[in-house]
Amino acid sequence: MxxxxxxxxxxxxxxxxxxxxxxxxxxxxxxxxxxxxxxxxxxxxxxxxxxxxxxxxxxxxxxxxxxxxxxxxxxxxxxxxxxxxxxxxxxxPHPDAMIGYGAKDALVKLTNTSLVPADTYAYYSLQELFEQFPSSLAKGERVLKQNRGSTGEGIWRVSLVDEGEVPHAKSKIKCTEAKDNHVEHWELKDFMYFCEQYITGDNGMLVDMPFLPRIKEGEIRLLMLKDRPINVVHKKPQDHEDAFSATLFSGAAYRYDSPEEWQELVTSFLMQLPDVTKQLGGYDLPLLWTADFILDTNPDGTDCYVLGEMNCSCVGFTSxxxxxxxxxxxxxxxxxxxxx
Missing domain, CATH: 3.40.50.2300 (Response regulator)
Known part of the structure; x- marks a missing residue:
């Protein structure tokens, strides 16, 4: 053999x-x-x-x-x-599955499912960022995610300092990076130029999606072995106003649960998994991969789960x-x- x-x-x-x-x-x-x-x-x-x-x-x-x-x-x-x-x-996995599931723009490909908000966008050029992001920001607080990096680097929570203002080049914005929850204040135009570093180069892009305030309740990571959830990690950010990062580096608290404790999420995700596979190229599911979810609220007040990221490049299980x-x-x- x-x-x-x-x-x-x-x-x-x-x-x-x-x-x-x-x-x-x-x-x-x-x-x-x-x-x-x-x-x-x-x-x-x-x-x-x-x-x-x-x-x-x-x-x-x-x-x-x-x-x-x-x-x-x-x-x-x-x-x-x-x-x-x-x-x-x-x-x-197949390398194209690795790219398809691991790249942040996978979220944009899934906006026609109930897993990802429809107003989620990908920017592959500075021009696209300048054209779309101010309109996105006008709707409310946003999260920009670079395709590269890890431990929250290059993931920014962005809000207007003057809520209700129509965003323009000189608008004052508050930016919090997930790496360590530190806060910076920028003018909108300068911050968008700063973000060019995330767009240039191989596999450069930014994904823009709504900020979900219930991240404070924790991010829920499904650890998947092909099509079977084998573990759930509940990652709760630090308890202070600006914290939204769910990484250990930033001080988030981790709890390990069984999939049975998150049966509603697991059942919903598995029902949609064939469509996810189809939308992301039809490749065999990765051997070991993760799907991260954040709680949100439906118009009728019921809970729902929003997909925030997937990873299949090299998911660790050292614990x-x-x-x-x-x-x-x-x-x-x-x-x-x-x-x-």
């Missing part, structure tokens, strides 16, 4: 003393306990062709465990993964390493039900 390759990259803050991610070797060991060969391969741009040839010859599938923030040659890596998939290697056995079973099932 051919190997299952787990891709990592050397370096980065997500590595343990042995040089691997802390959740990688438990996956390797769980696969080996089930009679499968599994090997970690460190991606190296300089050795890309060698790695490609070796995987094509000796492997049946790969699992990508690389944080894009640690990858200098992301487009080359994705190109290699695409070549592997085109030649029959089972991709977990629950026992999940490696469930993940190994899902990998084996994927291999068993595929031809290569």
């Amino acid at each position: 051919k190997k299952i390759i787990i891709f990592e990259v050397q370096g980065g803050s997500d590595k343990g003393p042995d040089g691997y991610r802390k959740d990688t070797m438990p996956m390797v060991q769980a696969l080996q306990q089930r009679g499968f060969e599994a090997e970690v391969v460190f991606y190296d741009f300089e050795r890309q062709q060698e790695i490609l040839n070796d995987v094509l010859e000796n492997a049946c599938a790969y699992v990508s465990r690389i944080n894009p923030g640690n990858l200098k040659h992301e487009s080359a890596y994705f190109s290699m993964l695409r070549q592997l998939c085109e030649n029959g290697i089972i991709g977990m 629950e390493l026992e999940l490696a056995h469930d993940i190994a079973e899902a990998i084996i099932d994927r291999v068993a039900t595929s031809t290569y």
Whole structure:
């Protein structure tokens, strides 16, 4: 039987003393306990062709465990993964699924579902930002999210200082960054020019969506193993006026729940999952991925859940390493039900 390759990259803050991610070797060991060969391969741009040839010859599938923030040659890596998939290697996930689910503009593609507000926009140029964002801001407080970055960097909560003002270039705005909930005051035009850094470069974009005040009650993260919720993380921001970030770095409090404790959310999301898959390219669901939700209120006063972000590039489970056995079973099932 051919190997299952787990891709990592050397370096980065997500590595343990042995040089691997802390959740990688438990996956390797769980696969080996089930009679499968599994090997970690460190991606190296300089050795890309060698790695490609070796995987094509000796492997049946790969699992990508690389944080894009640690990858200098992301487009080359994705190109290699695409070549592997085109030649029959089972991709977990396929690189285009990684892009489709992981990019912030996935939210814009889902505005025709009940998961995302209709007034959610993506900006791929400074001109688009200047043309649309003032009109968005006129409707109320907004959140701008860059496509790159992590731990809340480049995610800004933006409001007019003079509520009810028609936004213009000199409008005073209050901006709070999710990284650490710090507040800055800008003129609108200057802030939009500042945001150009998030739009330029590979995969640059900004997503603009309404700010949801009930984030104060916490963000709800579904940890998904393909189409099965296996854990729920409730992330409550710090309790002060400007705090809205749900990251540990910013001081948010985390609580781990079972999916059964969030049955209404889980049932609703699973019912819509086939449509989500279709809208995002029709690829197989990622092996391990997350969907983050924020509570909102329907016009009739009932609760609803708004999708704020998805991530499938390299979802960690270091706090629950026992999940490696469930993940190994899902990998084996994927291999068993595929031809290569």
